[in-house]
Amino acid sequence: MRIKFLPLLALVILILSPTQMAAAAPLADVANDKVVLNFPETATFSAQLTASATINSVTLEYGNEQQTCGQVVANAFPQFTPSSSVSVEWTWDMRQSGSLPPGASLWWHWRYTDETGQEYVSDVQHATWLDDQHPWQTLSSGNLRLHWYNKDQTFAQTMLDAGLEALRRNEQQAGLTTDTPVDIYVYPNYTDMQDAILYEPSWTGGQAFPEDNIVIMGISGSDATWDKNTVIHELTHVLIGHFTFSCLGTVPAWLNEGLAMFSEGRLDPDMQSQLDQAIRNDTLMSVRSLNGGFSELPDKANLSYSVSYSITKFLIDTYGQQKMTQLLTDLRDAKPIDDALRDVYGFDTDGLEDAWRQAIGAAPRAVSAQPTAQPTPTHVPTIVPVGGVPLAVTPTPYVVPTSSFNQTQTPTRSAPPLALTIVLACFCVTILLIFGVLVLGLVLRSQKSQGGKNG
DSSP: OOOOOOOTTOEEEESSOHHHHHHTSOBOEEEEEEEEEETTTEEEEEEEEEEEEEEEEEEEEEEEOOOOSSEEEEEEOOOOOOEEEEEEEEEEEHHHHOOOOTTEEEEEEEEEEETTSOEEEOOOEEEEEOOSSSOOEEEEETTEEEEEOSSOHHHHHHHHHHHHHHHHHHHHHHOOOOSSOEEEEEESSHHHHHHTSSSOOTTOOEEEEGGGTEEEEEOOSSOHHHHHHHHHHHHHHHHHHHHTOOSSOOOOHHHHHHHHHHHHOSOOHHHHHHHHHHHHHTOOOOSGGGSSOBOSSHHHHHHHHHHHHHHHHHHHHHHOHHHHHHHHHHHHTTOOHHHHHHHHHSOOHHHHHHHHHHHHTOOOOOOOOSOEEEOOOBOOOEEOOTTOOOOOOOOOOEEEOSOGGGOOOOOOOOOOOHHHHHHHHHHHHHHHHHHHHHHHHHHHHHHHHHHHHHO
């Protein structure tokens, strides 16, 4: 559920795979073709290139393997001195492009041309974007591969079993399956996990990357149930991302998070208590307000998760797994959420809220034409660590207008300063006086002239 940014040097969308592109030109004479990882900041590619004539053009083509709408290839142009044998090097700086998740698969090859116009392409190379300072171990079963360190085999098996349970529940409850391997990277604490990826909130305790088939998480060290639920929650996001992958369709946050929460099982007592209180006090947020994202305020975020769970549970318990699978299929096929809900269940988002509120004994949905203040939504594919610090960011409320035509304002004019007014008035009076004197002088001179002629 995250977008990965490649350096904005020269991004090209191609239909051919890297291997097919490499096969289109003669095989290059390349030695010491390698990448040096300075995890999590940089990846430095280097090689020795040789040709029968002077090499005058070198391009590094690279990227990372992920689920995309088309083959994405980034081009880099290393500096070199033209010769028949050249050493080239170029560094991919994740601090500028945005970080990849631990475990992402990098690929690259070299394309170069000599002065005769002959082009060469090297073999495609691969590397795993992961630190080598930890003694990683791997445990596999079916399409799941669990990677961990600094914990024993029993712990790893427990986490893997939680992942297998997630696969079973999601297939049973929503028809979600995977036919490609998913990698789960488990860090022994939240600090190690947060150090492994750039530009993520300090409170992140687990995260899913559906396009890369990767889950990363830290463990609490004190709550085994929480740790297992984190595996289930994040793996559900990967399955949803796979099933609904589309270049046009989107899955509303309440459904994405609701399925992830529902796959964990029952709400924990604290979240259930908060949900029950919101039902009694009529402080439930609307379903539409949960379409795009959740608040960063801890209490509102927790209630958003609970409400999403309740809505999703209502749909599955009332209408069954097959209709939930059809809803996800419609969303994958780029149907808007209201159209998809009408197609599968016979009601839109507002109709869903009315039926859900009635089922849980909540007050009817409030209908108002007045603008509603809402917190700025945030993308929420993450798990907050147990005992994590409160969020320090307070979103700025904004008003959603009921109509864009009701916001015209009458422009106001301000009078000029008093001093400027007095100066202009004095200037005008002076001009009038001068003009009057000139006119009077002409009149008198004319009369005197006429009197002399008559005499």
